[in-house]
Amino acid sequence: MKLTAFAAAAAAFMVFGPVEALAGRDLDQIRSRGTLRCGVQGPSNPGFGVPDSQGRWQGFNVEICRAVAITIFNDANRVEFVPVTSQSRFPALAAGEVDILSNNSTWTLTRDSNVNRFNFPAIVFYDGQSVMVPRRLNVTSARQLNGATVCVQPGTTTELNLNDFFRQHNLRFTPVVISDLDELRRAYDSGRCDVFTNDFAALAAQRTLLTRPADHVILPERISKEPLGPVIRQGDEELTNIVAWTVFALIEAEELGINMANVEQIAGSSTNPLVRRFLGVEGNMGESISAARADYARQIIRQFGNYGEIYNRHLGPQTPLGLDRGQNNIWTQGGLLYAPPAR
């Protein structure tokens, strides 16, 4: 008898086993655990991910993870935030301590390679190294900075990019290297150096803390490309699709003029087939990327709004960071954000 039961179970496994494993390995694991483990920058990253005074994570990158959780579970609270440091983030992802990194990691070839086996489904923020100078110097381009004293953090790609840039343009500079960003800002504020360089978002945040922020200007050049986005392990196509089309949904919504306030009304009244498909009124686009619901995009927008709303809530001109949209505007507004068509 026992043998028969065992044989039946084995047969059932052979028949149903492979059928159950529809999604990729990582997505299966996330679903069976019931939560998405999201790696965020510890101790904190102003505007992108910070615990508030009650210990709840807030910020741009945090809401990206919550949006992914809506796509997978239709529940923004099914996220466990795991703080990771610059040193521990990739080992933590590789070891499966986190399912996804949402911590301003730059998309590079080496990280995306078959050696490191990570995957960057989409870009959520275009950053780049910038330089800030006092307005009184009347400098309009970084190429006019020959002989300048530059405040820079040591041991970072920032320092390497700076060297490359000045060498490439045959310029000389004297570095003032201080590893603590607050100390570095004070050195610049007190006039120990003429130039302060860092990634644009960080530099803009530092500018708000200067004695007279209006007396300083961030030059338009970006001396490096820093495309930032969520990272997952290589080898799970379904999870890749989910992350990518979550980000694209945020961008697409802004392009279509759909926001938190009008999403329900548009879903109810729009006759535009593109909008109807996008909001899940017709078609099954959500299901085809293994989302929890056909109208996953509508659920995300209802709770968090479109890309612009998330950006403005945490990074935009109304926030203490006061970042202009710049490159992080949708392509129709002169930015770089471009989502493939949802059709």
Place this chain on the structure above:
Amino acid sequence: MAAPALPSFTERSAAFARACFNGPVNIAISLACIALLVWLVPPLFNWAVVNATWNGTAATCRENGGACWAFIREKFWFSVFGLYPYEERWRPGTMLVILVTLVICSTFRVFWNKWLLIAWVVAAPTMLILMGGGYFGLTPVPTRLWGGITITGIIAVYGLALGYPLAILLALGRRSNLTLVRWFSTVVIECVRGVPLISLLFMAAIMLPLFLPEGITLDRLARVLVAYTIFTAAYMAEVVRGGLQAMPRGQYEAADAVGLSYWQKMRLVILPQALSITIPSQVNTFIGLFKDTTLVIVIGVFDFFTTLRSALGDPNWLGFPTEAYVFAAGVYFVLCFAMSKYSQKLERDFQPAQR
């Protein structure tokens, strides 16, 4: 014999003044010190007290220009509880009260009896259940979310409590006549001491799961506690060994002569003396290890210091690192100074003959 009466305050001040101004060199040094104080103290006082903001927002702080204690006030409970769910903060609160009460009780010799030991044995798991939940209708809270001074306390107290006995065993093992035991202890001590704590924590948190068979997971905090305990044990073991080494040969021989077994000899004769003469270096080691608890951020645990660093990133409170670091320094100083004072008291209690 009555102790001689202490000189009065005026007498002592007069003696102090004489000592400071007796001779040209001392006068010069004293004047330089006074000048330094005059130069430093008023601006510091203005910053920390006169222009300080105790209440309000970042904007009020920037307006007043002085220290922004309102920032510390806003983030105080975050620094105590870290990322622990807000609605459940009473749990780590209760745990802290139990922990602090027990630690304070343990410092008084009148409480050193079996009841204290029983209290610890009962409290240790109780505190963990209170924090972790899952029983008695408490919502489960993963250890990942434990934080603030709570986690600093847990790691320091549990690490020392578990590491100390292990340290004694390792120290005894390293001086054992059994070759295998001696080798084992030596290898453990040297290997653990040979690497920085940060890499040990990294190994425990990130590398260990890669080596464990699929499906077996050990809680992250547990892994870190194990790493920290072993680290504590290795350092303490050498301190204890120093004490064992310092015992005169006669003590060992006398204990043997009265027919005590190895364990009796150690427990009744050698260890009580060896441990009491090494109190200063034990406390020294422990203060160092206590401050090392901040390294747990490498595996994403928000201890007291990290919560403050994290608070610095709050967009509404940007730019008050000095206040945060002064506050952190103050808290660490008070705790470490208390340990140091307590160790001095223990020394006096244990070595009346040598004074």
